[in-house]
Amino acid sequence: MGRLTEAxxxxxxxxxxxxxxxxxxxxxxxxxxPESAATMASSEEDGTNGGASEAGEEKEATGRRRRLxxxxxxxxxxxxxxxxxxxxxxxxxxxxxxxxxxxxRGLYKSIQKTLKFFxxxxxxxxxxxxxxxxxxxxxxxxxxxxxRIFMVWLITHSIKPIQNEESVVLFxxxxxxxxxxxxxxxxxxxxxxLPYFIKWARYNFFIILYPVGVAGELLTIYAALxxxxxxxxxxxxxxxxxxxxxxYYYFLLITMASYIPLFPQLYFHMLRQRRKVLHGEVIVExxx
Numbered sequence: 001m002g003r004l005t006e007a008x009x010x011x012x013x014x015x016x017x018x019x020x021x022x023x024x025x026x027x028x029x030x031x032x033x034p035e036s037a038a039t040m041a042s043s044e045e046d047g048t049n050g051g052a053s054e055a056g057e058e059k060e061a062t063g064r065r066r067r068l069x070x071x072x073x074x075x076x077x078x079x080x081x082x083x084x085x086x087x088x089x090x091x092x093x094x095x096x097x098x099x100x101x102x103x104x105r106g107l108y109k110s111i112q113k114t115l116k117f118f119x120x121x122x123x124x125x126x127x128x129x130x131x132x133x134x135x136x137x138x139x140x141x142x143x144x145x146x147x148r149i150f151m152v153w154l155i156t157h158s159i160k161p162i163q164n165e166e167s168v169v170l171f172x173x174x175x176x177x178x179x180x181x182x183x184x185x186x187x188x189x190x191x192x193x194l195p196y197f198i199k200w201a202r203y204n205f206f207i208i209l210y211p212v213g214v215a216g217e218l219l220t221i222y223a224a225l226x227x228x229x230x231x232x233x234x235x236x237x238x239x240x241x242x243x244x245x246x247x248y249y250y251f252l253l254i255t256m257a258s259y260i261p262l263f264p265q266l267y268f269h270m271l272r273q274r275r276k277v278l279h280g281e282v283i284v285e286x287x288x
């Protein structure tokens with residue numbers, strides 16, 4: 001399915017001030033009670049040391065948060081640069097193949113290794129959500145990433161007769177342009193130097209690319225149905241020792257049907273984000 005935005009930066013808290021107290025003052029010349037003076041000096045020392053200790057712990061915690069924030073930002077910047085470069089390599093390979101061959105037949109086979117590597121590498125985005133360096137829902141990100149993994153490994157890779165379908169080219173082109181735009185958007189945002197064109201592309205290209213990508217995915221799954229039904233691949237038949245059954249053919253039908261309620265939600269969410277980011281509209285999300 002089409003991929004949505006995800007926020008990508010970790011915040012840092014302000015540093016705390018540390019005030020160290022002066023050492024205990026000497027006893028006054030005219031003190032009438034040495035015991036009382038000693039008690040006062042001891043009390044002053046305890047209070048000063050306690051305040052300095054608390055301030056020191058707060059300063060240490062602040063420093064630790066800053067270091068973690070820096071490491072998270074550095075890693076996310078590297079990750080997004082790597083993913084942008086990977087999808088750019090994929091785009092160049094696709095254009096070069098078509099210019100040399102003049103046909104889409106054999107395209108998937110020529111770029112499949114690069115596609116599998118970078119799309120599978122995107123599983124790290126779920127980890128980013130789990131550990132909290134990206135404030136995005138683990139469930140939403142998991143569904144988005146797993147749907148791509150499903151299309152790459154359990155459909156196009158596993159069912160070779162469909163690899164030359166035109167629908168495969170549809171979702172490959174859509175994914176590639178979408179991901180180059182998305183990852184470059186995150187990269188420049190993290191570097192705090194976001195060109196307007198990248199932001200504009202991020203919130204405009206999806207209007208065409210998302211429907212095209214979804215159409216390509218659905219048509220590819222549909223093209224796979226006869227082969228899956230004939231071969232019974234990935235299906236579990238009864239009887240068996242576990243007394244369970246699974247029909248991959250009907251699973252694919254259910255998967256196709258799931259696009260009906262899910263795609264409009266994702267698409268209209270992106271349209272709301274577009275109005276908010278490009279036009280400054282205040283969007284009030286309704287609770288379900």
